Amino acid sequence: MFRRLQNWVNRHFQSFFSLLLTCLLVAGSLTLKDNYLVVTKYTPSGIINWEINTTNARRDSILKEWQAGFKKNQIYTSKATYSKTITGIDAVMFQNTVDYIFIGIYVSLLLILIIRIGCQKANPRRRVISQRTILIFGALAILAGLLDVFENLTTYRALLHFKVKEPLPNAWVIGIPAHLKYLLITIVICKLLYESFKLGKPRFWLEYISAWLGRLLTYSWRFRIVLITLLIFFLGLFISGQIQDMLLSINTSRWASFYFLVITTLLALMCWHLPKAIDNSLKISYKSFFMGPTDFDNMRLPAGARPSIKVDTGRLLGAAGFLIPATGILHTMNAYNIDYMLNGISPLVLLMASMIFYKILLRYRWIEKLYKSDTKVIQWRFWLSMVLLIFPIVFWGGISGKQNREPYFLAYLSLDLFFLSAMFMITATLRTSVPAIKKWHIAPWVTFSGLFAMIFFILCNFPSFLNEITSDNRFYTMPIVLCAGAGFLLFFSFLLFAGKKTGVSLITFLLLFTVYRSVSTITNYHEAFIQKQENYHKSLDSLNNYTEQWLISRKPDIEAFVKKHPGTPYPVFFVNAYGGGLRATAWTTMVIGTLDSLLRRNNNMSDFQHYVFSYSGASGGTIGLSLLCSARYQYRQNTSADTVFYPLNSLKIYHNDYLTSNIVAFLGRDMLASSLGIAPWADRARLMEQDWERNTYPHNLDMSVTISKMWKGKNYEVPLLFANTFDVDSGKKGITAPVLLDSLDFPSTIFPEEEIEDPGDLRLSTAAFLSARFPYVSPTAKLNGKHHFTDGGTWDNSGAETSLQVLNVFERVRNKMIKADPVFSYVQPQFLALPNSAQRTEPTGKPKNLFEPLAPPVGILNSRIGYMKKSEDWNYSLSRIKHYGFHLFRPMAEQVPDTRIWPVLPLGWQISDYAMTRMRVSVQGDTSAINKIMACFGISPKR
Template structure:
């Protein structure tokens, strides 16, 4: 029986060993979850130091430090702040449970290595190690595994007692067995290495590694177009914007179907096109489109090169698996549990691809589906039916349940099943008469051509607007069609280049770089609206402030008379950048305060809405967009501000349910790339397209973003807060400000005043002003102005807008001091800073930071300096408020979970958000907040607490 086991292990050693290595990788990743909580001053090597410890005092120090080290997930309810913590103790418990699988895995690996070594012959008549030695080493391996199990049981018992505050067992009850385990494993490892050196195995291993790396380099270069597309796709799934898009897809059956369809097409091209590229010199142009295609052979009669064939099949499978893993990454980010949630998604991707490699290398599909060299059709169709049935049931058989977030796991499984169907079909394709009759080449290539044409049409705003009119969930399918288009286009260019002996792609790229760098166009010029005989007629900031204060004089008297002892509050609001989440957060907070004060005004006639008490808005990036929307809505209801309810939390989500992202992405990957490469300006760029999208969608809600800055502030009713949109000039490194007033350079040093640089009859629209501040890097291009400036996102330097807010307050106080000499009523004003960050404040975990690579320190320092300056700018305002006895408020979202489940959406940094993320922000505003309560206290108001 033992010899039979030896024979089987020896014959099937490689696939068994590889499968065990894959399993070891997966289980080992589970033992690394929250590992930084386990690595402390007393356990620099993690759990190993815990196991080898024999001192009770050291044990107590380890446990105390594990208990103190934590990560915190902040959650807020309507009644109290409830932090949820995960300490090092919990992390060790999870690692300990996963370690049982790790023990089984390494034990099996050692056993098959020992058995394999017992089958090796030093010479024809003598084995390397005898059968008794094999049995002894096997026994020692199992004994070491049992010691490891005892260590885990002892650890569980120790931690359980510690958490219950019971007396702890002695440290040696773990350490003794751990030392025994490591000594036994060391003996086994030394013996295996010694015998391997005797057989010359290390040299063979190095040669194998060298050959493998050489093959990897060869195929990576030869099929570089396909590989680059897959790598870009893989990198994208770790962006929280892309993760949030996956949740948008799940809420629409049509979007899910389009996503699966476009993913399938991309995968098929990733499999099909390498054959055309590899055998280009023997393939006609007609066969590129119509087929049949195959890899090049040394001789026409030779067998197909298995390495190339398997590489192409793996490329195709990866096209399905990468978005499948992206969905799991999104679920992990959103804290949605699924069966494999303890394993990092990227490890799942590596493990599945490695498993597919083993399946292809050892021809397991042929063994399962073939008999006597022929495909058993019943087996094939049964497998296809089994894999297709869940796709149909999950897609159409769950009514609205398949719109729920947890159902994303099934969408991910759809892609895995599709990858399995693909792998089985392409493997059996050449040996099955039924499958061979399918002429796949023309279907795949012409489907790719249709995707290319569709993507070209998506670069037409009118066409794309019709598609996305009632649905904002088509971004991923459109981007996938862009990938398909470039994959097909560049593969064809590479195919032509190999036929004619020239690198056409290189020539094209060199020409594009030369042409774009040697031409100057107006393509990315900021849009300036010009009207005949138009004049902005801007007041100076000093003059505007004086008129604003005089306009509020009676209001101040009424307020102070109704609220004895309370100063009249004047707010200076600054909003952080952060894409659409900043826009949503800004409008929700301000409008919520509007609604609360209007409700309070029914009892107190001296109260107006909140924006009546706001002197200025200073925004950066997405925060500026939110402030611009508020100013536009305020303008629409200037005579009757009480009708301005467009951004009440219960209403405002309708504005953000439109698609503001797909047109920009399509233009970025399409029309902008072409125009920039050719140095021409035949159509509006993607920045202008985004402005037009916002103008069109907001107009449906009676918000006019086509208005110019001068028009909005022309009536001088002083009911619209002053808008200061911050941007950044790349050429000079200075801050730029767009404002409806004339500013003095002494008050705003080293600042470019854009409105003062634009001469009549030109002016900036509200949409243009907003997106001069919100030039999200790469999604939007830098904006040229007068050929002397290139403006990019306002968050490049100060992402808070706080510095500008302080500069405005300085002018306000100077003017107020002058007016106080004429009328003491102005002395009853108290300025209030109100800062609106939009990211969740995460508690930094206690633990040792990793070592930084020296080469990364300079760029990291440059990037982090922006964050430091943002914090410093807001910190200045806080310090100034403390010194001058002003008010200072800061209100940011928190990590609330949505009701009815444990879903905790991320707040993506981009221009599109899922319904879950927007709902999370709405709940953050509507819940009981101490910040909102403190702001209301400035007006003598209190809110009813919710039960």
């Protein structure tokens, strides 16, 4: 019987060894869940230090540290919502439970390695190790596993006793078995390595790894177009918070989920099909590229044989097209703390494990063994599998009502993709043996579907067509972008195919041509849009004079305020809003809108913006401030009717799609115009401005009004807007403002509005987006042939420095006016800073070593963060010295009501309802910040 076991292990060694290694990877990932709570001063190596400890004093110190460390999770499931606190003790107990699986896997691995070595022969007459040795070392491996089990049982008992405050077992009860376990495992591994060296296995392993790396590099280059597509897909899903938030929006629409699955399936099929045409380009015609049939090149193989490595690689690339978004969705669920099965496994590990599992299936022909009898496919098994896999996809998609729009339902969207990957692998493997599928020529379906996706994307580059699709929704951004990915994949694959047939590297020539045209032509493309009107005269007041007139206009108000609130100075606010994409825009308007509503409701007086002198913003914060100014301008005759940005009202504005046109133009019309050195149409920056002008107009906002006109007519109810930008040519800050600024007050600064001659002027939308030029997503803005303006957050993402400079001018003018009228001495400046990222409330683990080559770029990138903090600290320090007010209002770590999920606050130009609701709840729930601001107006604290 033992001999039969040896033969079975020897025959199936490679497949089961690979499978066990994959399982070890998954189990190892589970055992590291919340490991940062376990790694402490007394356990720098995690739970290993606990295992090998033999002193009770150290044991008690370890337990106290584990108990002190904790994190809080808000868990949202289909049946319940609850808050969960996880301590280091809880993390160890979870790891301890998962360790039983880990034990079974590593013991199995050691056993099959021992048996495998026992099957090897040093010469035809003598085996490497005897059967007795196999039994001895097998017993040692099993004994090590049993000691590990005993150690886990004792650990669980100790942790349980500690939690209920009962006497603990002695530390040596765990420590001695642990030492014995590690000793036995070391002996077994040393024996295996020794026998492997005797057989010359290390050389074989190195040769195998070298050959594998060689094939990897060869196929990576040969199928580079597909790999680049998959890599971009992967980076977008796993790194971008914007895409994570978009997935939550997609989940709320059944049709958006359907389109997402359809286009993802098309991309996966193209990743599988196109490498065959590229590899065999010398043998097939141009017609065959589109119509088929296509297969991998089998020039050096026997007649009728197929190149198995290439075939398997193509199928794995197709499977990756499904698995990358499937695990990317799980990564999103982890970011939102949404519970799902196997949430302890890292999605990245799950992706790797799934790919390795599919590789094992293909390498050892497990699919053929399961579905084939001799050379024929067992039809009922195949079709039953297809039905079982597609039924849940159809069933989940057909569920009506609110259930399939809940965040937890993202898990089912992920499962859809896993099931589709399984259907693909089975069908791709058996398709030539199933008569009904063999007759179906897949090539034209794949290529012409890709061609249709390309045409659709081209049509999306026409604003009228795209606006019709994205009207009143923001669900279709990702499907449209995936259509672009499918179109580019088909286009560049065809160029690579044609290049191989002709012997000319068409892609290289195309890239060289585009680079040449880009650097050798000068066009007005990406020029900042300047509104020109006949007989238009731009007249800007100086900041000094504007400040004086503003204070004069507030004199009666100051007198009334001081009379009503003796001892309370009249507050004048200088607001600075941080950058952060649409989340910054939404947060800025929500905070100011909330303060407006509270002040009107509580005091029967003017709203908050009446007391705001200036707004200074960067990037998305500037957009929010410009919206506030626009609403204020529209209601200038009756500012009390301005309720556009009251907390509930503002959500309507952000329901529109402000991202798709920008991304489509970036991948389409802008790329074409820049490559050809032409400027036949508006660039993506102008399209975004037009989107905001169009989508905000129904809400009584006018983003198309010019800067000079907006602040004309001595209307001092609209706070001054200072839009900060950055000139990449000079490295100087730029400020777009509706007043003339003195370079002595704003040193080393460019003033774009002052450089534009009559009859030209900047629209409010253009001025705002000069500040919000998110690098690469938005182009730098040319102006007068001398400047290229990029995002205002490039250097100071807070706008705090400009706010301080404006305050200095304000105080200089006020001090001058106090001499003539002491009523102005009752004015007290107030800083209000609006960062839009939630403060982290829990540790993220110990700082890691910084790899030396990364230090310079990391330092350069972090320098802007340091300058931003420095600017805010300047304002805070000045407020303490001069007795000004200083207020910081940022989002709190709030969950969404009735869900308890924590949506990410994305950095981008699209935002889900969940993220907006989280910010709205945070604004209204931060009573400490609100009370402090309301106290400036003599209003009692909110209970």
